[in-house]
Amino acid sequence: MNKxxxxxxxxxxxxxxxxxxxxxSIKHIRQAKELGxxxxxxxxxxxxxxxCQVEDTENFNLAETIPGPTSVALGQIAKxxxxxxxxxxxxxxxxxxxxNTAVVLEKDGxxxxxxxxxxxxxxxxxxxxxxxxxxxxxxxxxxxxVGKLGLLVCWDQWYPEAAxxxxxxxxxxxxxxxxxxxxxxxxxxxxxxxxxxxxxxxxGHAVANGLxxxxxxxxxxxxxxxxxxxxxxxxxxxxxxxxxxxxLAHLDDQACKIILVELDLKxxxxxxRIWPFLRDRRIxxxxxxxxxxxx
Numbered sequence: 001m002n003k004x005x006x007x008x009x010x011x012x013x014x015x016x017x018x019x020x021x022x023x024x025s026i027k028h029i030r031q032a033k034e035l036g037x038x039x040x041x042x043x044x045x046x047x048x049x050x051x052c053q054v055e056d057t058e059n060f061n062l063a064e065t066i067p068g069p070t071s072v073a074l075g076q077i078a079k080x081x082x083x084x085x086x087x088x089x090x091x092x093x094x095x096x097x098x099x100n101t102a103v104v105l106e107k108d109g110x111x112x113x114x115x116x117x118x119x120x121x122x123x124x125x126x127x128x129x130x131x132x133x134x135x136x137x138x139x140x141x142x143x144x145x146v147g148k149l150g151l152l153v154c155w156d157q158w159y160p161e162a163a164x165x166x167x168x169x170x171x172x173x174x175x176x177x178x179x180x181x182x183x184x185x186x187x188x189x190x191x192x193x194x195x196x197x198x199x200x201x202x203x204g205h206a207v208a209n210g211l212x213x214x215x216x217x218x219x220x221x222x223x224x225x226x227x228x229x230x231x232x233x234x235x236x237x238x239x240x241x242x243x244x245x246x247x248l249a250h251l252d253d254q255a256c257k258i259i260l261v262e263l264d265l266k267x268x269x270x271x272x273r274i275w276p277f278l279r280d281r282r283i284x285x286x287x288x289x290x291x292x293x294x295x
Contacts, residue, residue, distance in 0.1 A: 003266045005146050005173075007039045008032035009259040011238040011251050013220035014046055018062075021047045022070060025087075026077055028258055033081045035260050039146050043218040043238075044088045044154050044179040045100070050232060053224045055130040063092035066114060071103050079109030084146050088153065088177040090131070091116070100132040102151050102177055104142045113142035117153040118162065125183065125224070125232055128155075139165035147172035147265065150211070154178045157202050157215065161289065167209035168278075172265060174205060178217040181234035195235055195253075203245035210243045210272040212263050219256055243271040 010028040014021050025042050032040045045051075047070055051059045064070060070089055078085045084107055091101035091114075100117035116135030120128045139162055141148040150171025156162045157176045166174060180198065182191045206213040219236035239250040240261045249259045272278065288294050 005038055005263045005265055006036050007214060007261055007263060008037035009041050009214060009216040009238045011219055011236050012256050014049055014218050016049055018047045029077055032258050033083050039084045041086045041175055041214050041216045043216050044177040045090060046088055049222050050179050052128045052131060053125050054226045055127050063090040063098050066091050066103060067111060075105045075109040078105040078107060082107045084144050086175055097133055098131055100153060102153050104144060104149060107145055112144050115151040119155045119159055121155045125229055141166055141169050141171040150174045152176050163205035163209055167211055173212040176215045178215055180217060181232040184230040184233055203241050206241040206243055207245040208277060210268050212243055213241045215239055243268045
């Protein structure tokens with residue numbers, strides 16, 4: 001594995017047309033490559049609007065197989081540019097069986113691996129359990145030419161267990177394609193609390209595991225297709241944190257923009273030597289973690 005890695009995050013808005021969204025992603029991938037990126041991370045479900053605001057069986061028509069049109073198109077771009085691409089797709093595994101799946105395209109255009117989202121939310125405006133079957137691949141890093149990628153998706157980012165298991169399996173960095181935002185009805189104070197919590201928990205994963213964290217969110221307002229709400233204002237704030245949780249780059253809630261960061265991957269081992277959390281884990285006392293609740 002290289003000791004340094006230049007990564008790019010594409011914070012983009014997602015419109016209603018698949019081809020236009022994919023073209024926008026590819027445009028940013030090309031720009032990232034020109035800036036020196038070796039790895040590009042795209043937001044969650046970036047080829048369409050966030051359709052989970054409503055429960056509608058017609059939306060299953062948006063799903064595609066893997067390999068399929070989007071993964072093949074991105075594989076061709078990965079090969080052309082010699083770059084690793086992490087994308088997020090609505091996977092049609094079989095009739096009536098669908099997943100929220102992230103894929104990794106290697107520099108030679110091949111599919112290096114995929115990760116199926118494990119934690120599936122079901123909240124007003126985020127009706128993902130209607131669409132997605134929980135992942136069954138597990139928390140397994142994907143080996144690539146730029147390192148072992150601990151790939152997780154959105155709601156997974158609230159769970160320290162997921163980050164820890166990826167770290168224990170040898171991940172070199174943690175990546176979170178994301179689609180999260182505010183309810184426009186929330187107060188400004190509530191919005192700030194939610195955003196701070198989202199950033200803090202992910203920086204905590206970096207600290208607890210001594211690994212860089214890449215979190216890439218979409219941006220912009222997307223209306224609710226039903227009359228039940230004012231839609232979602234996706235809050236952007238994509239960022240890269242180092243292995244002590246330090247910000248290496250951080251966008252705001254307005255800009256459609258590329259983050260570019262050169263990671264020093266050797267720092268993870270340096271940090272783990274001074275903060276040996278893995279050494280001091282009391283694995284003999286953690287049995288309760290496999291229970292839902294300790295009554």
